[in-house]
Amino acid sequence: MRRFVKRSDIGIIIGCIFVFLLFSIWNPQQWFNWGTISNVGQYTAILGLLAIGQTFVILVREIDLSVGSVYGVVGITFLGLESSNVSVLVSFIVAMLLALLIGLVNAVVVIHGKVPSMIVTLGGLFFYRGLIYVTTHGAVAGTPQPARENWLSQFFGGHWLGIENGFLLVLLLAFLSATALYQTRFGNHLFALGGDPASAESQGVPVNRIKASAFCLSSLFAGLSAIVTLANNPSTNVSLGTGMELQSIAAVVVGGTLLTGGRGTMLGTILGAFFLTAVRSEMIALGAPPSWYIAFVGIALLVIVTINTLLAKRLKAA
Amino acid sequence: MRTTDGAADSRQPLISIKNVSLSYGNFKALTDVSVDFFQGELVGLVGDNGAGKTTLIRIISGINPPTSGEVYFDGEKITKFHPKKAMDLGLECIQQSIGICDNLSVGRNYFLGREPVKRVLGLPFLDKKKIREASAKVVHDFGLRDTVDVDDEIALLSGGEKQTFKIARAVTFRNRVIIMDEPTNHLSVRERAHVNELAVQLKQQGLLVIYITHDIFQIHRIADRIVIMENGRKVTDVPRDAMSADALEGIIRDGGRAPSKGPKVA
Numbered sequence: 001m002r003r004f005v006k007r008s009d010i011g012i013i014i015g016c017i018f019v020f021l022l023f024s025i026w027n028p029q030q031w032f033n034w035g036t037i038s039n040v041g042q043y044t045a046i047l048g049l050l051a052i053g054q055t056f057v058i059l060v061r062e063i064d065l066s067v068g069s070v071y072g073v074v075g076i077t078f079l080g081l082e083s084s085n086v087s088v089l090v091s092f093i094v095a096m097l098l099a100l101l102i103g104l105v106n107a108v109v110v111i112h113g114k115v116p117s118m119i120v121t122l123g124g125l126f127f128y129r130g131l132i133y134v135t136t137h138g139a140v141a142g143t144p145q146p147a148r149e150n151w152l153s154q155f156f157g158g159h160w161l162g163i164e165n166g167f168l169l170v171l172l173l174a175f176l177s178a179t180a181l182y183q184t185r186f187g188n189h190l191f192a193l194g195g196d197p198a199s200a201e202s203q204g205v206p207v208n209r210i211k212a213s214a215f216c217l218s219s220l221f222a223g224l225s226a227i228v229t230l231a232n233n234p235s236t237n238v239s240l241g242t243g244m245e246l247q248s249i250a251a252v253v254v255g256g257t258l259l260t261g262g263r264g265t266m267l268g269t270i271l272g273a274f275f276l277t278a279v280r281s282e283m284i285a286l287g288a289p290p291s292w293y294i295a296f297v298g299i300a301l302l303v304i305v306t307i308n309t310l311l312a313k314r315l316k317a318a
Numbered sequence: 319m320r321t322t323d324g325a326a327d328s329r330q331p332l333i334s335i336k337n338v339s340l341s342y343g344n345f346k347a348l349t350d351v352s353v354d355f356f357q358g359e360l361v362g363l364v365g366d367n368g369a370g371k372t373t374l375i376r377i378i379s380g381i382n383p384p385t386s387g388e389v390y391f392d393g394e395k396i397t398k399f400h401p402k403k404a405m406d407l408g409l410e411c412i413q414q415s416i417g418i419c420d421n422l423s424v425g426r427n428y429f430l431g432r433e434p435v436k437r438v439l440g441l442p443f444l445d446k447k448k449i450r451e452a453s454a455k456v457v458h459d460f461g462l463r464d465t466v467d468v469d470d471e472i473a474l475l476s477g478g479e480k481q482t483f484k485i486a487r488a489v490t491f492r493n494r495v496i497i498m499d500e501p502t503n504h505l506s507v508r509e510r511a512h513v514n515e516l517a518v519q520l521k522q523q524g525l526l527v528i529y530i531t532h533d534i535f536q537i538h539r540i541a542d543r544i545v546i547m548e549n550g551r552k553v554t555d556v557p558r559d560a561m562s563a564d565a566l567e568g569i570i571r572d573g574g575r576a577p578s579k580g581p582k583v584a
């Protein structure tokens with residue numbers, strides 16, 4: 001019990017139960033509506049995938065501000081290849097390789113260039129967005145009909161027993177990521193690096209390799225998130241993914257992962273993504289204009305992090 | 319082969335430092351240092367802040383390569399300096415503030431960097447049972463509180479318990495060299511005595527113990543040999559019985575230039 005209360009994601013677990021019950025009682029018709037469930041599931045998947053990748057990076061005391069633009073550039077590459085009659089499978093592989101390459105570039109500049117990740121990935125945020133504008137001249141074609149019907153598009157964008165495949169995918173990947181974090185040497189090294197880099201290195205933890213893996217995972221998850229988005233909703237524009245980097249960081253932090261690294265859970269991250277998505281959906285259902293969402297993210301961030309901090313202090317004193 | 323001052327020994331040294339220098343830009347942290355360390359020896363490495371003790375240890379433990387000079391381990395020249403390589407050779411450095419991650423459990427810290435795995439469906443997963451059982455045994459054998467649960471975060475241990483834990487970890491992984499960097503700083507009198515006792519026990523088990531400290535009187539009681547450094551140079555290297563603690567303190571106080579009392583050393 002003591003360990004349960006000390007979990008870093010205790011705040012978001014309570015928060016999710018609270019909003020779930022609140023919406024169930026307050027507005028059951030719209031909350032238990034099939035359209036709402038589908039929308040919330042799909043957007044939780046998109047934000048959740050980005051946030052899983054971001055969690056790896058934040059756990060090692062770094063940050064990835066480029067994921068919104070990576071999401072955009074990988075998605076647009078995927079679409080562009082499909083429109084040029086490249087098969088969906090090849091488009092997918094090339095797009096994911098691009099994501100991996102971007103992650104490697106981030107890692108190399110941070111590790112060997114010794115530039116803070118906030119600067120490196122801020123550069124990435126502008127550069128990859130700019131690349132989208134330059135290469136598309138501002139116009140992006142939708143997915144051609146045959147590609148939409150392709151099995152891979154259906155795998156990422158379809159649904160199964162009424163549940164969005166993207167949502168099932170994010171649950172599966174969150175589970176695999178959590179397993180990697182808690183049940184493998186990689187995970188132990190990642191937490192050690194985030195907790196105390198000098199100590200981790202003194203015990204022979206390959207710190208550079210672990211950090212590089214975190215950046216690559218972040219980019220790969222951002223790319224996958226874009227592909228899930230486009231497989232489900234085939235029309236887009238050049239602003240694809242704008243602002244998503246900050247939403248992903250918000251989901252991670254609301255989920256209880258500390259920006260100072262070394263402490264956090266994948267469950268918290270997924271619940272963080274669900275929490276932000278559920279409240280947004282409900283606010284819209286209650287008639288608030290969609291633009292309120294971003295203001296709400298700010299409030300939720302402040303409230304939940306303050307609660308987490310107070311809880312942590314009280315537990316330390318006890 | 320050049321022998322160290324005062325410690326002429328026909329045995330092959332376990333670690334041999336030959337004419338090592340290290341510069342950070344224009345700053346010379348070490349200048350032409352030569353010193354040998356032997357198996358089964360407890361050597362006190364003493365000197366003021368900035369004398370070069372820690373720099374020397376950083377070279378020995380593979381964190382920094384020397385700018386010039388050579389390092390031999392068990393007669394073999396070290397060409398690649400990396401902490402992992404030093405660990406593989408059986409060398410562990412116990413530093414005051416480094417070595418354990420407060421956010422990990424006692425068991426996970428114990429196996430950090432050497433985690434045992436078991437294969438499930440061909441994939442390597444942490445062997446949590448082994449982590450728990452092996453670390454619990456060590457915690458018990460080294461006299462830590464019985465209430466310490468190896469699944470608890472290590473942050474719950476006291477300063478002395480953390481030092482004891484680090485020593486226990488270093489010893490049980492069959493290390494040959496234990497370097498203790500100011501291991502008794504910030505410890506209570508009783509904890510200090512316990513750590514010093516452990517250092518002597520390790521030496522008696524045949525390990526080489528290099529003990530870095532400011533406290534010449536404390537180290538003079540337990541060391542076999544004392545090496546004094548000053549301004550990046552080795553200024554004294556004598557068997558413990560050759561000089562009194564007071565005389566050694568005089569050397570440190572005078573900055574290694576003119577030993578005021580005791581026998582003159584090279």
